[in-house]
Amino acid sequence: MIDPQRSTPENLVARVRAVLPSLTPSARIIAQMILDDPGTVAGSTITELSATSAVSEATIVRTARVLGFSGYAQLRLALAAAAAAAAATRNGPDRLVPGDLAPDDPLCDVITKVSRAEAQAIEDTAAQLSPELLGEVVDAITAARRVDVYGVAASGLVAADMAQKLLRIGLPAHAFTDAHLALTSAVLLRSGDVAVGVSRTGETPDVLEPMRRAHRAGATTVAITNNPRSALAELCTHVLISAGRETAFRPGALASRISQLLLVDYVFVGVAQRTSESSNEALRATRDAVNEFVAESRPRSRRSP
Template identity: 70%
Template sequence: MPGTPRQSGAGHNQDVDDSGNGLRADTLVATVRGVLPSLTPAAQTVARLILEDPATVARSTITELSAASGTSEATIVRTARLLGFAGYPQLRLALAAAAAQPDRLVPGDLAPDDPLSEVIQKVARAESEAINDTVAQLTSERLGLVVEAIVGARRIDAYGVGASGLVAEDVAQKLLRIGLSSHAFQDAHLALTSAVLLKPGDVAIGISTSGETPDVIEPLTRAREAGATTVAITNNPRSSIAELAEHVLISAGRETEFRPGALASRISQLLVVDCVFVGVAQRTFDSSQEALASTRRAVKEFTRRTSPARRQP
């Protein structure tokens, strides 16, 4: 409901470790990547060094990191605190723990002269890391709240543009196949038209890698004002869309020269969508199975009637 606090524990502290001392080691780098656009320019400089070479940062004193980043020691301490740590020593410890998983800290960026055999390996690695990082941040509690909302919804909207729009289409198509009234909108005007007509109990899902896409934020805002339950799928837990939504599911994906942020995140967004879909299908097993059987039968009959072999005299 409008004005109610988010229920899914989203926000800058959602991935703290069990001690409450900053981000968990297994998701630290991915989360820093996601919140990067929300940081101040000086903090971004420090964060980029963490992303480019986290193992070296883990070995650096605050004085050494200050010299390497061209920022003050006070900025480094503030950056560590923005990331949920008490100070720089705690950030170094988390980075050292992440460095104990060396396979996850190798940059592996694509280069213009990479042979295709290496392209295959690097793309596969990036996809795998995106999935692993998303799984590490996707808790059953957050997922369960979204599943519960969708199961009880009269109607489900999904908003997204560009690559995230394709993900919106995917979630709407999946839910439609199991008999739920779901629609995807990539056009902001149509999204707004639908959003203002939602009612309490309906669900609106906003999908944005950056979490700052106006064409997604505005309809999600209107949906919330109309009383709908709002869900965000985003890389950035500190973004505008994350602050707006009642439930936030974090995806992950690393941007490179050949893989812009939206493309890098699509595989992880689709993973989140698949988990939501399976959870809903489990909760509505009998009706979902009946709907899937009916849709398969309709498509099969249509294909048989319209196949070239059937049309020959």
């Protein structure tokens, strides 16, 4: 459950956005009301909110629990704080939910809206990430014999980024974007290894099956996903939640990818800190190797006759 003293308007909004796509239609009505007008929800009793939304009181309680609260009363306290913070900073729903891109938007609006969406994704991801959870993931990867990272399409790019970062500091890490190769690797994992699954929806079969096999083999499993209620999240030992509200003009390759890369950077820096001596040595060695290769590959100027 959420500690009301540690709940902030930012991480509450981030949690609501994170679970919104996975909620039932009735629960989604309540979640959207929270995003659109937290003050009204905070000022309503559960009976009043049920009448306004045409959603049952039981569904309202379940929605509060999905968001991490013990019940509706605790949620109202957090929403009151969110509404007060929004009023103090003059932030309304348009600030909380950036405007959608339209086909006829001028490029100046494209720049503004895309920048705002990606900045918001970063802020939401940071707001809802627990340092304790990040520490557990960092500890597991630091101690791992090997790290497998699975992802396809845009998430495959994130998987590759994570693997190459860990490899640069001397950790045996590999990214797999092909399901057959991922399965081949996953079944060879064992206790002490770490498998990381990257999937915005948390329902990608090409990521889920290797993660299931890795879990059966005894590996520690880590999810990077937008959906905390997904099959991937339920399967994994640790779940890192990325943020990013997508539309037809902002597919998974935009805001969600940025927030996934942010989580990878958090993990990478944490591991590098835990292994600072060996990491610095590995970084120097890999940097020197690349620099030497580049220098030797440059065309030599021809000598004058």
